[in-house]
Amino acid sequence: MSEYVNVVEIFGENVFNDAVMQARLPKKVYKELKQTMEEGKELTLEIADVVAHEMKEWAIEKGATHYSHWFQPLTGVTAEKHDAFITAPKPDGKVLMSFSGKELIKGEPDASSFPSGGLRATFEARGYTAWDCTSPAFVRQDAAGATLCIPTAFCSYTGEALDQKTPLLRSMEAINKEALRLIRLFGNTTSKKVTPSVGAEQEYFLVDAAKFMKRKDLIYTGRTLFGAMPPKGQELDDHYFGTIRQKIAGYMKDVNEELWKLGVSSKTQHNEVAPAQHELAPIYAPANIAVDHNQIIMQTLKRVARKHGLKCILHEKPFAGVNGSGKHDNWSLVTDDGINLLEPGKTPHENVQFLLVLSCILKAVDRHADLLRESASDVGNDHRLGANEAPPAIISIYLGEQLEDVVEQLVSTGTADHSLKGGRLMTGVRTLPDLAKDATDRNRTSPFAFTGNKFEFRMVGSQDSVAAPNIVLNTIVAEAFQEACKILENAEDFDVAVHDLIKTNCAEHQRIIFNGNGYSDAWVEEAKRRGLPNIRSMVDAIPALTTEKSIAMFEHFHVFTKTELESRTEVKYETYAKEINVEARAMIDIAAKQIIPAVIKYAKHLADAIISIQTIPGMDVSVETELLKETTKLLRESQTALKTLQEKTEAASLIENNERQARYYHDEVNAAMEALRKPIDQLEMIVDKEMWPMPSYGDLMFEV
Ligand code: ADP
Ligand code: MG
Incomplete structure (x- = not known):
C-alpha cells in the first residue's frame, strides 16, 4: 500500500x-x-x-x-x-x-x-x-x-x-459593478462584491510515453495526423466511468497531491468516454484564480505523466474516430457574503431577482452568441465544434423543463404563477432510499446549459485557456445588467417595471432557448430558421471580435480597446496559419520519410514473395498479387496527394495578409491534408504491422 x-x-x-x-x-x-x-x-x-x-x-x-x-x-x-x-x-x-x-x-x-x-x-x-x-x-x-x-x-x-489576465480582471470589475447595482435594486445593501465563480472541468488523454515518442505527429502537433481505427473504439461505453486502472490511479494520486500542495482543490476524477481519456475537476473559485489554477492543472498533468512513463495529451482531437477533449466552464455569480445570483430556489417563478438575472443572461448570450463562439475557438477545437462531434457550433441555452416552463408562462401570459416540481425518484426497490429528484434533467448536447445554480459552457477546447470565455461572459452579462439597471433605477413603479422587463427580455430572446437534441440535423435547420449563427470554424469565428457591437461593448466596459481587439484578431489568424502549417509540414515529413519508404519495402516484400512462390510449380499467387496491386495503387494516390500538399503548403506560406493566409490554410491546406491521410490510413490496414513505422491507434489507446 x-x-x-x-x-x-x-x-x-x-x-x-x-x-x-x-x-x-x-x-x-x-x-x-x-x-x-x-x-x-x-x-x-x-x-x-x-x-x-x-x-x-x-x-x-x-x-x-x-x-x-x-x-x-x-x-x-x-x-x-x-x-x-x-x-x-x-x-x-x-x-x-x-x-x-x-x-x-x-x-x-x-x-x-x-x-x-x-x-x-x-x-x-x-x-x-x-x-x-x-x-x-x-x-x-x-x-x-x-x-x-x-x-x-x-x-x-x-x-x-x-x-489573457488583464482583460479578465477588467471584465471582473465590470460585472462586479453592474451586478452590485442590480442587487441594490432588490434591497441588498450588505454585499460588497460580486465575483464570477468558475469551475473548469479538464479532459485529457494518457498514452505510453515510449509509444508517444515513436510518433512524430504527436511530438510536433499534439495529435495524430494519420491512423486507422482499431477494431474497437468507444462503442461499448466500457471505459466511461469505468474502474480506474492501477497505473492510472497511481498517476492521479500524484497529480492530486501536487495540486493540493499548490492550493488547487482537485476534487473529481474519472474515466471519460474515449479509451485512454480521463477528466479532472477542481472545486470552483473566483474567475481569475480558476483560470490560473486551470493552467497549473494542465502543467501538472503533463509534468507528473513523465514520472509514470506516460504522456498526457491535452489536444482537442488527438485521435480521429473517438471523442475529443473539451473543458466545461461552469460559471455563476456569487457575492462576498455567499449569495449565488443564479440560485433559483424551490419556486423560481416567485424569485424575481433570479428571473431578472436569468432573462439578462438570455439576452446577453443571444445578442453575443458570435463572441461566445469565438471565445471557444482554437485550432484544435475546429475538429469538435461543427465537425461530427459534440457540442454543436450553434450557441443555444438549455434551461431544463422547470425554467423553460416558467419562461413560457411569462412570455405567453405575462405572469408565471407556478414552478414544476421535482418530486420523488422511485427506484422500485425497497432497500434503496427514495431520492428527491431535481426538477430538471440534464442535457448533454447543449453548449450552454443551466445546471441547477450555474451555467455550464461546454464549448471550450481542452488545451485552451478558460480566460477568453469568461471575459466574454462577464462582459456581455455586465452589459445586459447595466441596461436593466438603467431602466429600473428610473422606474416609477419598480414592481411593474421589473415584471415588464423580464417579460420583454424573455420574449425577445426566447429563440436562444433549446432543450432538444443539439446533435441532430433537425436542430441545424431549426436554428437557421430562428436566425441563430452557425459558425463552423475558428477562421469564420474570428471576425466576431471586431464587429461594431463587439468594439462598442468592450470599449464601454474598458475590457478591450479597439486596438487590443484588432491585435487579438491578428494574433488569432497568425496562430491558425502557423499551427496548420506545422501540421502540414509534419504530415509531409512523416509521409515522405517514414510511411512511403515503409510501403515500398512492403511492396518489395510482396513482389519477392510472388517471384519466389511462382518458382514452385502449381502455386497460387493471386492473393499476393491482389495485395501488391492494391498497395501500389494506394501508394500512387499517396504520392500524388503528398505532392499536392507540398504545393499548397508552399503557396500558403507566401500569402502575406494574415486573414487571407488563415483562410487559405483552412480551405486549401486542410483539404490537402485530408486527401493525403485517406490512402495512408487504408495502407495501414494492409501493410504488415511489423513494417508500419509507428505505433497504431490500438497500441496507443488500449495498451497504456
Ligand atoms: P456537473 O456534474 O454538473 O458537471 P459538478 O458538481 O461535478 O457538476 O461540478 C462541475 C464543476 O462545476 C466543478 O468544478 C464545480 O466546482 C463547479 N461548480 C459547482 N457549483 C458551481 C457554481 N455555483 N459556480 C461555478 N462553478 C460551480
Ligand atoms: Mg459538468
Whole structure:
C-alpha cells in the first residue's frame, strides 16, 4: 500500500495564502494588503517591500532559489522568466538573498517574441508584468529546484494588454459593478462584491510515453495526423466511468497531491468516454484564480505523466474516430457574503431577482452568441465544434423543463404563477432510499446549459485557456445588467417595471432557448430558421471580435480597446496559419520519410514473395498479387496527394495578409491534408504491422 497522505495538512502548503500572510506579515501591512486585494486600493512601495521580504523568507524555507513572474501571453500557455534571489557578491565574495517590493510588483521581461498582433514593433519590445495580488503566489517544485511563482498581468509599454489576465480582471470589475447595482435594486445593501465563480472541468488523454515518442505527429502537433481505427473504439461505453486502472490511479494520486500542495482543490476524477481519456475537476473559485489554477492543472498533468512513463495529451482531437477533449466552464455569480445570483430556489417563478438575472443572461448570450463562439475557438477545437462531434457550433441555452416552463408562462401570459416540481425518484426497490429528484434533467448536447445554480459552457477546447470565455461572459452579462439597471433605477413603479422587463427580455430572446437534441440535423435547420449563427470554424469565428457591437461593448466596459481587439484578431489568424502549417509540414515529413519508404519495402516484400512462390510449380499467387496491386495503387494516390500538399503548403506560406493566409490554410491546406491521410490510413490496414513505422491507434489507446 502507498503511504498515507494527510490532505488537510498538505493542502496549500506551497501557497502564500491568507493564513501564511496573517501569520507572517505585521498586522498593519496585512490589513493594507487585504484592502488592495478586496477593494482595489493602491499598493504603496513601502507595503510591497515588507510583503516581498516575507514572501522571499517563506519561499526560501520551501527551498526556493528563484522567483518568477508567471504570466499568460496570447500563446495559450503560461510564460515565466526565472531570477535568482541573489544580490551582487559583497567584497568578501559572499552573496545575500534579496527580493524587493519593486521586483514583486513589476517585472520587465524582454517580450519581443510574444504575439502582439502588431501592437508593438520589435524595436519597442518593452513589456511589463504586474503582480495580480488577488491570485496567490506559490512555490513550484520541479527539476529546476523550487521557484516562487508570482501570478502577473502582462502589458505593453503603452498599457495595452498583451495577455489573457488583464482583460479578465477588467471584465471582473465590470460585472462586479453592474451586478452590485442590480442587487441594490432588490434591497441588498450588505454585499460588497460580486465575483464570477468558475469551475473548469479538464479532459485529457494518457498514452505510453515510449509509444508517444515513436510518433512524430504527436511530438510536433499534439495529435495524430494519420491512423486507422482499431477494431474497437468507444462503442461499448466500457471505459466511461469505468474502474480506474492501477497505473492510472497511481498517476492521479500524484497529480492530486501536487495540486493540493499548490492550493488547487482537485476534487473529481474519472474515466471519460474515449479509451485512454480521463477528466479532472477542481472545486470552483473566483474567475481569475480558476483560470490560473486551470493552467497549473494542465502543467501538472503533463509534468507528473513523465514520472509514470506516460504522456498526457491535452489536444482537442488527438485521435480521429473517438471523442475529443473539451473543458466545461461552469460559471455563476456569487457575492462576498455567499449569495449565488443564479440560485433559483424551490419556486423560481416567485424569485424575481433570479428571473431578472436569468432573462439578462438570455439576452446577453443571444445578442453575443458570435463572441461566445469565438471565445471557444482554437485550432484544435475546429475538429469538435461543427465537425461530427459534440457540442454543436450553434450557441443555444438549455434551461431544463422547470425554467423553460416558467419562461413560457411569462412570455405567453405575462405572469408565471407556478414552478414544476421535482418530486420523488422511485427506484422500485425497497432497500434503496427514495431520492428527491431535481426538477430538471440534464442535457448533454447543449453548449450552454443551466445546471441547477450555474451555467455550464461546454464549448471550450481542452488545451485552451478558460480566460477568453469568461471575459466574454462577464462582459456581455455586465452589459445586459447595466441596461436593466438603467431602466429600473428610473422606474416609477419598480414592481411593474421589473415584471415588464423580464417579460420583454424573455420574449425577445426566447429563440436562444433549446432543450432538444443539439446533435441532430433537425436542430441545424431549426436554428437557421430562428436566425441563430452557425459558425463552423475558428477562421469564420474570428471576425466576431471586431464587429461594431463587439468594439462598442468592450470599449464601454474598458475590457478591450479597439486596438487590443484588432491585435487579438491578428494574433488569432497568425496562430491558425502557423499551427496548420506545422501540421502540414509534419504530415509531409512523416509521409515522405517514414510511411512511403515503409510501403515500398512492403511492396518489395510482396513482389519477392510472388517471384519466389511462382518458382514452385502449381502455386497460387493471386492473393499476393491482389495485395501488391492494391498497395501500389494506394501508394500512387499517396504520392500524388503528398505532392499536392507540398504545393499548397508552399503557396500558403507566401500569402502575406494574415486573414487571407488563415483562410487559405483552412480551405486549401486542410483539404490537402485530408486527401493525403485517406490512402495512408487504408495502407495501414494492409501493410504488415511489423513494417508500419509507428505505433497504431490500438497500441496507443488500449495498451497504456
Ligand atoms: P456537473 O456534474 O454538473 O458537471 P459538478 O458538481 O461535478 O457538476 O461540478 C462541475 C464543476 O462545476 C466543478 O468544478 C464545480 O466546482 C463547479 N461548480 C459547482 N457549483 C458551481 C457554481 N455555483 N459556480 C461555478 N462553478 C460551480
Ligand atoms: Mg459538468
